[in-house]
Amino acid sequence: MLPQSVVIFIMPCVYPRLARRLGNKGCFYVGIAAMSLFCLAVPLLRHLCDPEHRPLMWTGLLSLSALRGVTGPLVFPAIIIIVNQTITERVGFWNGTMSSVAAGARAAAPFLFGHLFSVGTRAGHLPFPLDVHMPFLLAIVSLLLSTLLVWSTPSTVAEASETRRFASRVRWPRRFY
Amino acid sequence: MAVLFPMAPFMVGDWVARDEVGTWAGMLTSAYNFASVPSGVFWGRLSDRWGRRPCMVILLGGSAFSIIVFGCSGSLLHAMLARCLGGLFSGMGGLVTAGMRDLTTVEQRSTAVASISWAYGVGFAIGPLLGGMLVRPAERFPALRGTLFETFPYLAPCLVVAWLIVCSGLGLLWLPMPLPRAKQAKPGDPSAESTSSTSSSSSSSSSSTCATAADAEAPADPKGDDPKGDGTPAAIAAFGPPSAVALSSAVELTAVPLDAVEMQVESDGKRLLSSSPPTSSGGGRSCWAACVRFGCQPVVLLLLAYLLLNFGAIGGMESFPLLLTRNGTSGLGLAPFELGQVMLPITLSPPLTLTPNPNPNHGR
Numbered sequence: 369m370l371p372q373s374v375v376i377f378i379m380p381c382v383y384p385r386l387a388r389r390l391g392n393k394g395c396f397y398v399g400i401a402a403m404s405l406f407c408l409a410v411p412l413l414r415h416l417c418d419p420e421h422r423p424l425m426w427t428g429l430l431s432l433s434a435l436r437g438v439t440g441p442l443v444f445p446a447i448i449i450i451v452n453q454t455i456t457e458r459v460g461f462w463n464g465t466m467s468s469v470a471a472g473a474r475a476a477a478p479f480l481f482g483h484l485f486s487v488g489t490r491a492g493h494l495p496f497p498l499d500v501h502m503p504f505l506l507a508i509v510s511l512l513l514s515t516l517l518v519w520s521t522p523s524t525v526a527e528a529s530e531t532r533r534f535a536s537r538v539r540w541p542r543r544f545y
Numbered sequence: 546m547a548v549l550f551p552m553a554p555f556m557v558g559d560w561v562a563r564d565e566v567g568t569w570a571g572m573l574t575s576a577y578n579f580a581s582v583p584s585g586v587f588w589g590r591l592s593d594r595w596g597r598r599p600c601m602v603i604l605l606g607g608s609a610f611s612i613i614v615f616g617c618s619g620s621l622l623h624a625m626l627a628r629c630l631g632g633l634f635s636g637m638g639g640l641v642t643a644g645m646r647d648l649t650t651v652e653q654r655s656t657a658v659a660s661i662s663w664a665y666g667v668g669f670a671i672g673p674l675l676g677g678m679l680v681r682p683a684e685r686f687p688a689l690r691g692t693l694f695e696t697f698p699y700l701a702p703c704l705v706v707a708w709l710i711v712c713s714g715l716g717l718l719w720l721p722m723p724l725p726r727a728k729q730a731k732p733g734d735p736s737a738e739s740t741s742s743t744s745s746s747s748s749s750s751s752s753s754t755c756a757t758a759a760d761a762e763a764p765a766d767p768k769g770d771d772p773k774g775d776g777t778p779a780a781i782a783a784f785g786p787p788s789a790v791a792l793s794s795a796v797e798l799t800a801v802p803l804d805a806v807e808m809q810v811e812s813d814g815k816r817l818l819s820s821s822p823p824t825s826s827g828g829g830r831s832c833w834a835a836c837v838r839f840g841c842q843p844v845v846l847l848l849l850a851y852l853l854l855n856f857g858a859i860g861g862m863e864s865f866p867l868l869l870t871r872n873g874t875s876g877l878g879l880a881p882f883e884l885g886q887v888m889l890p891i892t893l894s895p896p897l898t899l900t901p902n903p904n905p906n907h908g909r
Contacts, residue, residue, distance in 0.1 A: 407861045414877055445659045451847045452646045460643040464589015467639035471581035473855030481860035485867045489875035500875045503864040510857030517850035521843040
């Protein structure tokens with residue numbers, strides 16, 4: 369219960385500071401890094417299952433669990449804000465598309481990852497990347513691709529400057545000023 | 546939806562063999578999500594035309610109805626159909642975010658969007674508790690025997706949820722909402738154009754282009770006349786008026802080649818600004834080129850990123866309990882109550898992040 373108590377007390381202080389310092393994209397990157405760390409470290413905990421390492425396993429498990437709990441509130445609002453700062457029209461359509469996309473992932477991901485886990489842990493263990501690590505590695509790849517896409521999109525300020533440049537080259541009719 | 550988590554195993558257990566409860570309980574959840582896939586786009590698009598409020602009222606009414614139908618389910622097929630019906634009315638998340646986008650300035654948006662996550666967290670914390678407490682009430686309260694609640698043992702939590710949904714629907718009456726596109730300025734109407742060029746973000750959808758442009762400019766130009774990012778003369782001077790007619794006529798007036806920035810003006814007054822590589826002028830473009838250009842739109846890339854994020858985050862979370870409960874060298878072999886202890890920090894963390902207020906000058 370200790371990690372959760374710590375998270376309860378420190379998050380209201382930590383997150384606003386972090387967000388003010390890093391901005392929305394920064395929060396997104398930090399959250400993705402933490403999620404990836406979670407996915408990378410969780411399969412390794414099974415090496416600590418023996419009784420003498422049990423306390424260490426529980427410490428790691430609860431720490432990683434708290435880390436995963438914190439990353440959701442970091443990442444999802446950040447990307448929603450980034451998308452909403454990018455769209456200019458049809459706000460309802462794009463936000464509706466986002467909720468559809470999330471529903472699609474919620475419907476497909478459990479089946480796919482559950483199946484991958486079953487295949488990876490079937491009797492006669494498969495070699496390293498294809499064993500129990502496979503669903504977690506796939507999750508990491510997916511998260512990193514998502515980061516790449518967010519990183520590749522122009523920031524709103526950059527778009528604004530491009531737009532301003534464009535606007536300065538177009539002679540607007542007088543009546544529209 | 547969270548109310549169903551504790552109910553579903555008992556409910557499904559009444560209809561199928563014990564070995565199949567897990568499978569069919571999962572199918573019940575998946576049915577909702579599959580039905581939600583088209584509904585988000587549909588209701589979002591409709592809300593741009595009709596306005597947010599009517600769509601929200603329909604969605605809330607449909608959700609309340611579907612959950613009562615679910616509570617009255619007498620068979621697995623009935624329950625599955627009720628969940629599908631609920632999924633068709635599940636576009637509320639997108640509309641709420643869009644409504645927040647309409648009603649907030651860029652400075653307020655971070656807090657507003659984070660508060661949605663907080664609300665989800667609270668709902669997911671209270672929902673299962675409610676579902677667990679109210680399921681099969683006639684078994685615990687003899688006064689309810691022989692009533693509707695004995696005939697339909699899962700109706701009570703559904704009725705409470707439906708009542709909560711109706712209450713939240715009443716709250717919409719006091720919520721300021723922007724006008725739908727249909728009621729806003731029509732292209733070609735001079736009076737409408739002048740109105741739209743001077744309107745503020747309170748009438749939002751048609752002026753949302755302008756408002757967003759102003760939002761975008763606000764941090765870059767702190768001396769602007771528009772500290773709230775509402776689309777005032779400074780923004781209009783920089784970005785042009787929001788009317789499509791104005792844009793198209795203005796573009797016609799100039800012969801300046803647009804090499805790096807392209808403005809797409811759509812016939813019904815929409816416009817999308819995007820940075821794109823130079824394109825060949827004139828002639829018809831191939832369908833493939835159009836698809837590539839559409840796929841390179843920042844918003845499309847971000848949607849793809851959102852899909853991958855959901856996929857990775859949900860997939861990782863799905864694999865986590867499987868790893869914890871798996872025996873042998875492939876897992877940690879935890880007991881169910883130990884699993885609950887591990888998952889608790891994850892479920893409690895979302896409500897902790899209320900009122901984040903990122904500085905809009907950073908990280909954009």
